[in-house]
Amino acid sequence: MVITKSRLVLGATAVTLSTIAVTSLGIHSRGQALFKASPKELIDEVWQIVYRQYVDGTFNQVDWQAVRKEYLSKSYTNQEEAYKSIREMLKKLEDPYTRFMNPEEFKNMQVDTSGELTGIGITISQDEKTKQLVVIAPIEDTPAFKMGVIAKDVILEIDGKSTEGMDTNQAVSLIRGEAGTKVRLKILRNGQKKQFDITRARIEIHPVKCSEKQTPAGNLGYIRLNQFSANAAKEMKDAISKLETKNVSGYILDLRGNPGGLLFSSVDIARMWLDKGTIVSTIDRQGEQEREIAKGRALTTKPLVVLVDKGSASASEILSGALQDNKRATIVGTQTFGKGLVQSVRPLEDGSGLAVTIAKYHTPSGKDINKHGIDPDVKVDLTDAQRQDLWLKERDKLATLEDPQFAKAVEILGKQAAKNSKTTNKN
Structure with a gap:
């Protein structure tokens, strides 16, 4: 991903050990810092960003002015001491998503958003x-x-x-x-x-996999979305276009285990399924809302079922919540993870970076995603043992009628097809 814009907003996942998920349009790239800020200047820069942008105007009941006085009254001999104090200062907010990254961590975050990862995943x-x-x-x-x-x-x-x-x-x-x-x-x-x-x-990571599925409900399009990475929207568009040429009668979109990713990717993908309606709104500490809406360019209007589970987080919750609230899809599976906070990532003068929580997500109907997540329309539980067997030991059963959540999706699409057929016959 080319990182060019004035800031990066993240929040579509928490922290990945191979990547950090980002959720808006980019980050200002300063390259090599023009000058190296003194330790106190760096501490004050972090304090000021939190003071201006943090989602909670009470700073989670922390006297933020007193915090500034405390940490600027200390003496620092090097940047590492400043980094330690910054981490201590942010810890007082008790917000795991507001965090400091030293230059190496920040550089890794910027590189990793490209989708080329090194780690355990x-x-x-x-x-x-x-x-x-x-x-x-x-x-x-x-x-x-x-x-x-x-x-x-x-x-x-x-x-x-x-x-x-x-x-x-x-x-x-x-x-x-x-x-x-x-x-x-x-x-x-x-x-x-x-x-x-x-x-x-x-x-x-290749975020999208797709295939035709011959089922009792007819020829269905199955799309598995692993992560909302930089190229996910393009791959999703290609998958839908390909399956449309196969004359599928409906779709199953599998978001199980999808931890999230880029916000703009989730919004772009939502627009491929929705002709109209709100996709997501963000609410800052002034209560101001910024809404993302569909623009009348849906690639298909055929019936859709979305599969989710406890590993479906953030951008997955934005997409499934948008499709659910707009009555575009039936959500099947289990309650999702529940991560609905927005972080802005800012580069600091010495090449380090700061992620600060600036807003929270709401679904189109106004539901707060954070902590609770998305409740499925049709609940189909799998035990941890069942899920491991399905996803690891017996992968050939995944997305077949031996996969209980997939089988329920097929059943729902079959009923919708039957209902649509009766309606057509009456006309």
Whole structure:
């Protein structure tokens, strides 16, 4: 992705260990900083950005003026001391998504948004209540995915180091590494501890896969969207266009395990399914809303079912919420992850960067995605064991009638086809 605009807004996922998901139109690229800010200037720059932009005008009940006084009254001899103070300062907000990135971390974030990744392929977040590091979802066909890491896994240790008190940046630094090297994760899942030795790899993500499915409901188009990366919208357009030439009678869009990605990608994809209506609105601390709307250019109006689960996060929730609220699709599966905050990423004068929560997402009907997520129209639960069997051990059953969520989607599309047929006959 070419990174050219004045800022980057992110929030379509939390933090990925191979990528950080971004959700708007770009980031200002300063290249090499024109000058290196002094430690106190850097601290004050971060403080000022939070002061002007943070979503909560009370700063989560923190006296932000007193925080500035506290940290500017200290003496600093180098940038590393300033970085430590900035992290401490932001921690007072108790917002895992507002975070500081040193120059190396910030550079990695900018490079990673291109979709060329090196890592193990999981998206993580810090639980706002427990402060534990939690897996949102593994990216499909990555090392973590193949080893059996799943959504909602709690990361207890990284290479023997406890994650207690660790933020996502620190976790990323420990888990990142050269392709071919290994990282050991200790995971807590449903009260049981598990250990995974995962080999890091270069990961090339192709976000969209599509195929025709011959089913009892007729010839259906199946589209699997793994992540809202920079080229996801183009690949989605190509997939729909291809399937339209096959005269499919309806579509199943699979967002299960999709941790999110670029906001503009989710909006562009929503417009491919919607002719009119609001897609998403963002609300800042003044209560001002910015709405993204459909522009009358839907590529198809055929019946649509969307599959979601607890690993469907942020941009996935924006898309499924838009299609649900506009009555364009039936949502099938389980409650989604619940990440609905907007972060703005700003470059700082010394080449470091800051992500600050500036707004929250609402679905077209006004539902707050954050923490709760999207409730499916038709609930079809899978146990963790069932999901692992389906996605890892018996992949040939995925998106077949032996996949319970897919089978329900086929059933729904069959009923819609029958209903449409009766209506046509009456006319």
